[in-house]
Amino acid sequence: MKLKFREPSAEARRAVCRSALYGEKHDPEARIRKVTGHRYARLLNSGNAAILLLAHRLEGPLLVPDQGGWRGFMRIPEITGREVLTVKTDLGLLDPEVLDARLTETGASALLVTSFAGYTAEQPIRELADVCRSHGALLVEDASGSVSDPLERLCNGKISDIIIASTGAPKTVNAGGGGFISTSVPQIVQQDMLLSSLKADPYVRAAVALELEAAERNLTETLRACSYLKENLEGVLHPDKRGINVIIPSSDPRGDVKRLRKVINADGRSIFTPCPSYDRVLENAVAVEVKNLDVGSLTPENLEAMAELISSTMGATRPR
Known part of the structure; x- marks a missing residue:
């Protein structure tokens, strides 16, 4: 048995070289919008950069699962002084009724959740989104593991208000670096100095554009x-x-x-x-x-x- 670790494809590496040598340009945001169905998308230097951007853009406390999420959910918002609260799960899986009670208790402005709890169990994203909307809260889905879900239950902009993802290796979009944020809420991606400082370099853009196809x-x-x-x-x-x-x-x-x-x-x-x-x-x-x-x-x-x-x-x- 010989197993191979997931690495960016040869095609993506060649695209990076062409971008560096000849200035070849790519538009991964158009592909991201097509995948998510959102109106806006921005390619950033990492998935963590997307969390940092959200921590600056959103107001009020943020809710995260008590386990099975991404450690950056807990750590990165603290940089901006944003309060982060947890919601109890069943080994990472969220129960919509438990979420409903927790939103009532906390008045949180958003829920940050990964598509797969601990990468091992699909979250009931549609049900969670319905609960969030009933409280006027945003559902932020970290879709690092679920981009291009063939069943369209995950990484779907008709369900999640905001979708973020890492495109570093080894991920579903396996570009070796970068990340993105996708939304139909214009205020989240309004152009300013913060967004400019978090943007991805042109070589990452080339790799992401190719790896989105895979x-x-x-x-x-x-x-x-x-x-x-x-x-x-x-x-x-x-x-x-x-x-x-x-x-x-x-x-x-x-x-x-x-x-x-x-x-x-x-x-x-x-x-x-x-x-x-x-x-x-x-x-x-x-x-x-x-x-x-x-x-x-x-x-x-x-x-x-x-x-x-x-x-x-x-x-x-x-x-x-």
């Missing part, structure tokens, strides 16, 4: 691979939910990760994350980062071998 295949193949692993590994979290990684409870997560790295790696790099981790779940577990693998590696033979090796390696430490 996003749907990256996502579709990763979802398929995770579905197979969830069906063939015992005790996984959120087994019936779409996701781009697989999280398995463990009584010795760091030990399991160390042992797994010896038998499974991608070009010598790890695809395992020990938990507790806010970005995944705050429980003892191991996250199998299928999203980090080149989709060409996600063959039936490789997935079968991965499932067997993970089961045999973690068998003694999996909680009963």
Whole structure:
């Protein structure tokens, strides 16, 4: 079994070179608007830059999941003095009724949530959006893992007020750097010194424009691979939910990760994350980062071998 770590494509790298050598120009924002359905899109230097921009643009406290989000949700708004509050989840998954009560309690101006809780379970984005709108709050979806969702339930501007994403490696839009923000609310992307300082350089623009074309295949193949692993590994979290990684409870997560790295790696790099981790779940577990693998590696033979090796390696430490 040979696994390859997800890297920007050769076509994207050549586009970067042409941009640097010949000044070739690209318009990734047009493609982003087409994908999200929003009126406006801006390419930025990172997904974190999009969070920083929002922290400056929005007023009032922000709500974030108590786990399964992105650590930047908690840390970046603090730079601007923005208050960040949490809402209780079921291992990262939000319940619309719990969100409704929390918005009533806090009067938060926006909810920041990732498309997939801990990358492993699809959030009920439409239901969450309905709750937010009933309170006059904005739904901000971090779609780093869900750009070009074939089912159009995620990264959909008809549902989410604001969509942000990282396009660094290894992501669904795997450009090696950059990020974007998309919205139909003009005030969010109004041109000023802050937005200018956060913009992406022309080389990132070239890579993002090319990698957007591959996003749907990256996502579709990763979802398929995770579905197979969830069906063939015992005790996984959120087994019936779409996701781009697989999280398995463990009584010795760091030990399991160390042992797994010896038998499974991608070009010598790890695809395992020990938990507790806010970005995944705050429980003892191991996250199998299928999203980090080149989709060409996600063959039936490789997935079968991965499932067997993970089961045999973690068998003694999996909680009963």
